[in-house]
Amino acid sequence: MSIFSYQNGVLHAEQVSLAALAEHYGTPLYVYSRAALEQHFRAYTDALGDWPHLVCYAVKANSNIAVLNVLARQGAGFDIVSLGELERVLAAGGEPHKIVFSGVGKQAAEMARALDVGVYCFNVESEAELERLSSVAVQLGKTAHISLRVNPDVDAQTHPYISTGLKENKFGIDINDAPRVYAKAASLPGLVIKGVDCHIGSQLTEIRPFLDALERVLALVDNLAAQGISIEHLDLGGGLGVQYRDEQPASAGDYIAAVKARVGERRFKLIFEPGRSIAANAGVFLTRVEYLKLNEHKNFAIIDGAMNDLIRPALYSAWQDIRPLQQHSDAPRRSYDLVGPVCETGDFLGKNRELALAEGDVLAVMSAGAYGFVMASNYNTRGRAAEVMVDGAQHHLVRERESIASLFANETLLPSD
Ligand code: LLP
DSSP, X not given: OOSEEEETTEEEETTEEHHHHHXXXXXXXXXXXXHHHHHHHHHHHHHHTTSOEEEEEEGGGOOOHHHHHHHHHTTOEEEEOSHHHHHHHHHTTOOGGGEEEOOTTOOHHHHHHHHHHTOSEEEEOSHHHHHXXXXXXXHHTOOEEEEEEEEOOOOOOSOGGGBOOSTXXXXXEETTTHHHHHHHHHHSTTEEEEEEEOOOBSSBOOSHHHHHHHHHHHHHHHHHHHTTOOOOEEEOOOOBOOOSSSOOOXXXXXXXXXXXXXXXXXXXXXXXXXXXXXXXXXXXXXXXXXXXXXXXXXXXXXXXXXTTTOOXXXXXXXXXXXXXXXXXXXXXEEEEEEEOSSSSTTOEEEEEEEEEOOTTOEEXXXXXXXXXXXXXXOGGGOOOOEEEEEETTEEEEEEOOOOHHHHTTTOOOOOXX
């Protein structure tokens, strides 16, 4: 049975009716499936088999601690980009020695905490960061394991906002400059070189760009070996795409088989940092139709979910499927723009969708488990949605809906005159 399916005419997550969840918890609401998270994670580990590996789920994709905990119980490592993400992973029971720390702007205090808890590796993104990490490690009397995130100048052929492996992007160290920076790393105190890291972008549907990047990384590894620098692991980042509409992304199995075939005899430990391919199709966003507004040129369904809840359509013109929880036979089918209550023209979750709608209907925005809630804001003083995890026939509230009072609880008035 697929994870999200119609059963007796009602859309379910596993064995739980989404209509019942909308009633019980209210809308807007994020709903995740434990089984889907586990299945998507295991696609990586099954394909890696006994090859030395670490699958570090990219926390940024969905950082709810229940999600992290489900993956930690599967043995996942984690890819983090901030102190906040580090603390979430620890709170969720993630193991520090399976954490890789990415990101271009790591601060000294973040490095110190990561060294204290003993993360597996820092993915260093600049020479300046290398120097700072060395001095923080020396001050603490610790050793930092590092890899350099190299920028292989490969076109990931994805949306420009989520493409990261081109020379013009802010990420990583130019691969042509990497031998020199590795030599520097080898000379700095407090650092031990562990690997090479790259991440070229997100929502890649083809394997080709990954293999192009791998080719360049392997050439670098040979070059380093000639310099007397040996590497234990290759971190190939995240980026595998998912199906939102009619994309046909490579499967984790095919991708990993291709990587293994290319790496061949040299059994470097392989690290992956998948986010979207684990979380996106493990979640949906539920939103209720407040009003139907039928204008001469356009029909709008005004819904209670908005760009502050799910910004991907507004930010990247992303298309996500929108399905009714229950099919309405009596309402007329029309082409609707699904728009939220936020005061921005860009506030839409879908445009020109053929749907039979009535006020009060609940819709599911599919593939919303990654880069959904995590990118939510409080714009228009809207509290962020609640989050629920379904597990078989059970459901658990894993984040309460934000109360209005909490939205300005950290603000203060000026002293009275
Ligand atoms: N590793 C690094 C260093 C990353 O920057 C990212 C994502 C990942 C791993 C995980 O990539 P994934 O497997 O999820 O593609 N908000 C955008 C996506 C931004 C991705 C940022 N980096 C979206 O909603 O499409």
